[in-house]
Amino acid sequence: xxxxxxxxxxxxxxxxxxxxxxxxxxxxxxxxxxxxxxxxxxxxxxxxxxxxxxxxxxxxxxxxxxxxxxxxxxxxxxxxxxxxxxxxxxxxxxxxxxxxxxxxxxxxxxxxxxxxxxxxxxxxxxxxxxxxxxxxxxxxxxxxxxxxxxxxxxxxxxxxxxxxxxxxxxxxxxxxxxxxxxxxxxxxxxxxxxxxxxxxxxxxxxxxxxxxxxxxxxxxxxxxxxxxxxxxxxxxxxxxxxxxxxxxxxxxxxxxxxxxxxxxxxxxxxxxxxxxxxxxxxxxxxxxxxxxxxxxxxxxxxxxxxxxxxxxxxxxxxxxxxxxxxxxxxxxxxxxxxxxxxxxxxxxxxxxxxxxxxxxxxxxxxxxxxxxxxxxxxxxxxxxxxxxxxxxxxxxxxxxxxxxxxxxxxxxxxxxxxxxxxxxxxxxxxxxxxxxxxxx
Numbered sequence: 121x122x123x124x125x126x127x128x129x130x131x132x133x134x135x136x137x138x139x140x141x142x143x144x145x146x147x148x149x150x151x152x153x154x155x156x157x158x159x160x161x162x163x164x165x166x167x168x169x170x171x172x173x174x175x176x177x178x179x180x181x182x183x184x185x186x187x188x189x190x191x192x193x194x195x196x197x198x199x200x201x202x203x204x205x206x207x208x209x210x211x212x213x214x215x216x217x218x219x220x221x222x223x224x225x226x227x228x229x230x231x232x233x234x235x236x237x238x239x240x241x242x243x244x245x246x247x248x249x250x251x252x253x254x255x256x257x258x259x260x261x262x263x264x265x266x267x268x269x270x271x272x273x274x275x276x277x278x279x280x281x282x283x284x285x286x287x288x289x290x291x292x293x294x295x296x297x298x299x300x301x302x303x304x305x306x307x308x309x310x311x312x313x314x315x316x317x318x319x320x321x322x323x324x325x326x327x328x329x330x331x332x333x334x335x336x337x338x339x340x341x342x343x344x345x346x347x348x349x350x351x352x353x354x355x356x357x358x359x360x361x362x363x364x365x366x367x368x369x370x371x372x373x374x375x376x377x378x379x380x381x382x383x384x385x386x387x388x389x390x391x392x393x394x395x396x397x398x399x400x401x402x403x404x405x406x407x408x409x410x411x412x413x414x415x416x417x418x419x420x421x422x423x424x425x426x427x428x429x430x431x432x433x434x435x436x437x438x439x440x441x442x443x444x445x446x447x448x449x450x451x452x453x454x455x456x457x458x459x460x461x462x463x464x465x466x467x468x469x470x471x472x473x474x475x476x477x478x479x480x481x482x483x484x485x486x487x488x489x490x491x492x493x494x495x496x497x498x499x500x501x502x503x504x505x506x507x508x509x510x511x512x513x514x515x516x517x518x519x520x521x522x523x524x525x526x527x528x529x530x531x532x533x534x535x536x537x538x539x540x541x542x543x544x545x546x547x548x549x550x551x552x553x554x555x556x557x558x559x560x
Contacts, residue, residue, distance in 0.1 A: 124157055131388040208238035215239075215260050224263065231267035236281055239264060240288055248439025251296045252478050258292035261285040262305075279316035283309045287329045294332060297481045306333055324353040328366060331373070340377040344370065364393040365402060372409050380413035387413075404430075404437040415449060420456030427453065444473045448486055455493065464493050481551075484510045488548040492541055503544075504534040526550040 129142060211230065225231075243257035265285035270278045290305035309326055316322065327350040334343035347370045354363035367390040375383025387406045394403055407430060414423040427449065434446055451466030467490040474483035487510060491503045511527050526547040533539040 124154065127389060127392070128385055130157060131385055207232075208234045211235045212238055212242065212257075212260075216256075231264045231269075233268060233273055233277070233281060236261050236264035236268070236285060240285060243288065243292060247292075247295055248441045250477075251292070251441065255289075255292040255296045255298075258285070258289040262289045275315075276317040279312055280319060280322055283312035283316055283322060283326065285309075286312060287326045291329050291332065294336065297479055299333075299336060302333055306330055320353050321357065324350040324362075324366075327353075328369065331369065335373045335376060338377075340373060343373055347373070360393060361399055361402070364390050364398065367393060368402060368406055368409075371406070375409065375413045375416070380416050384410055384413050401437045404433045407433065408442075411449065415452050415456070418456060420453050423449075424453050424457070441477070441479075444470055444477075447473075448489075451486075451489060455489065460493055460496070464490065467493070480513050484513065485548065485551045488544060488551060492544045492548070495539060495541055495544060500534060500537070500539065503539065504531070507531050507534060523551050 125145070211232075212235070215224070239257050239261035243254050243261060246254040246257070262282075262285045265278075265282040268278045268281065273281075286305050286309035290302045290309060293299070293302035293305055306326070306329055310330070313322060313326060327346040331343040331346035331350070334340070334346065347366050351363050351366045351370075354360075354366060368387065371383050371386035371390055373383075374386055377383075387410055391403060391406050394406070407426075411423055411426050411430065414426065434443065438446065447466050448470040451463045451470065454460075454466060455463035467486050471483050471486040471490065474480070474486060487506050491506055494500075494503050494506075507527055507530055511524065511531065514524050514527065530539060530543060530547045533543055
């Protein structure tokens with residue numbers, strides 16, 4: 121091979137996905153010591169084959185991961201009032217007490233920019249641990265933003281913050297499986313932005329959030345267009361880490377669109393853009409999703425080895441919800457390796473955890489994994505009762521019609537004693553495609 125292999129070929133070589141002729145060509149090219157290709161592969165090699173090594177557990181505040189987003193909006197708003205921020209934590213505590221008592225402060229002076237920012241920071245930091253409180257704090261942030269006094273901060277600042285607050289509230293709704301409200305909230309955010317400063321950075325953030333909702337609706341071309349806009353803006357403003365974060369979203373949504381192979385390729389490109397010295401938690405997220413796509417493609421033994429290597433990263437970076445999802449991945453790998461008892465224990469645990477957290481849709485998806493095991497064991501009545509329970513919950517939560525239709529199909533097959541593992545897998549696939557996911 122006289123030419124350098126493309127990035128796609130190098131990534132495919134590392135992932136073991138090339139056909140034998142291509143694999144040999146890349147191997148012999150690298151064997152001759154090409155420094156350019158070795159340098160290009162270095163970040164991916166480090167992340168894939170030494171994911172838990174060489175990182176020192178951070179001593180910084182866990183919210184530092186969210187710092188770039190906060191700094192972006194500090195620049196957007198151009199406002200700094202130290203006393204405002206010093207009072208914010210006390211006000212958050214007062215607000216939470218007021219919500220429990222059914223009373224909110226009426227004084228206009230109570231609702232400040234600093235309070236709104238703190239509510240948004242606290243809400244965002246909970247996205248991997250406590251979706252319910254994430255939603256509550258995001259809702260209070262919209263209340264604070266809507267009550268800001270424009271004469272104190274200026275009309276453009278007030279409307280920029282309102283747009284941001286409603287956008288983040290839309291994200292919190294989606295993480296909490298309230299998809300109808302998520303769509304309404306993002307629509308309000310986009311309208312409010314028109315009355316603000318016209319900030320490109322705010323436009324990029326709302327584009328990312330809009331892409332998440334479009335992805336859930338299976339409007340992937342629109343989602344990719346929104347992410348391309350956000351990526352271009354971050355590149356233009358010299359923010360490579362935010363651009364890399366958008367690229368990670370694109371990889372995730374590409375995989376969810378039915379092309380996990382291409383999703384892995386995009387995520388590998390994102391790893392190169394993040395770099396060895398980039399955001400460690402974002403690198404972890406990339407590897408986590410590569411693991412998910414490997415499981416989806418049935419590469420259970422490879423996924424098992426990757427999961428073993430990634431254990432230190434989960435300990436270091438995963439939130440409580442991430443760890444619940446990790447247990448689900450373990451269950452899928454166990455099922456793929458025909459370890460049925462181990463898989464059933466994992467799926468039961470994950471389903472119960474999601475129910476406790478109010479994430480009903482995620483609980484239902486895991487319920488179908490459990491249903492597949494029960495069907496193998498001839499426990500058809502248990503499967504039928506589970507499906508009826510899921511239908512009742514989905515109808516009350518206004519879940520996507522496709523998900524309800526798929527469950528109805530499975531219910532009818534069960535009643536006629538014609539349910540098959542293939543049908544359960546198909547229904548699970550439909551539900552997974554429409555599952556709400558949090559954004560980065």
